[in-house]
Amino acid sequence: MESSSSFFLIYILFSCFNLLGLATAMPVTRGNETHEHALLQFKAKITGDQLRIMDSWNSSIHFCNGFYNQIPQEICRLKRLQTLGLTNNSISGEIPSNLSVCSKLINVRMRGNHLTGEIHASLSFLSNLKVLSFFNNSLRRSIPPSLGNLSSLEALALTYNALTGVF
CATH class of the missing domain: 3.80.10.10 (Ribonuclease Inhibitor)
Structure with a gap:
């Protein structure tokens, strides 16, 4: 079960920025706060992150890090x-x-x-x-x-x- 959750987390890390069109670093502009909020809400729903992969997803680091x-x-x-x-x-x-x-x-x-x-x-x-x-x-x-x-x-x-x- 751990490998399937790890797979899911890696897939999210590789693709979620691209699915939202946010893969390149850019200044926060109007509307990006919505994307940041959505990603942080998504993170909050993930349980069982034993590898602590999601620790870097927070509001202190810009969410568009490439x-x-x-x-x-x-x-x-x-x-x-x-x-x-x-x-x-x-x-x-x-x-x-x-x-x-x-x-x-x-x-x-x-x-x-x-x-x-x-x-x-x-x-x-x-x-x-x-x-x-x-x-x-x-x-x-x-x-x-x-x-x-x-x-x-x-x-x-x-x-x-x-x-x-x-x-």
Whole structure:
């Protein structure tokens, strides 16, 4: 039971800012108080946070703090992850090479970061993938032709990178 609640908390941390359109740091303007209040009310309903992940959610730190650093390779442990939304943050480094282990992924949205390296051909194993967005990063090398085998793919956003090849 602890792993499912941890999964839920990690999913919330990765996606709640993006679902509300709040992933980038911005000054508090009229209307953002409502978002802050909603997030704090949401936090209040969470019980069993043994890892104390939610401790940093308070009114003393601005609620629009963006994510930075690298995506940990341990993300592959989230076997039931369906949406990975890390849009408009300061994430650097490479796309985790083992991301394809998250076989339930439907949406991968990582546009507007500082990702480097290549798009791994192993992403073509994500048969449920509908959206793949690495728009506006610093990815290099060629677009893996195997991405063309993603029969469920509805949206592919790779522009504003240094990618080569034809898809």
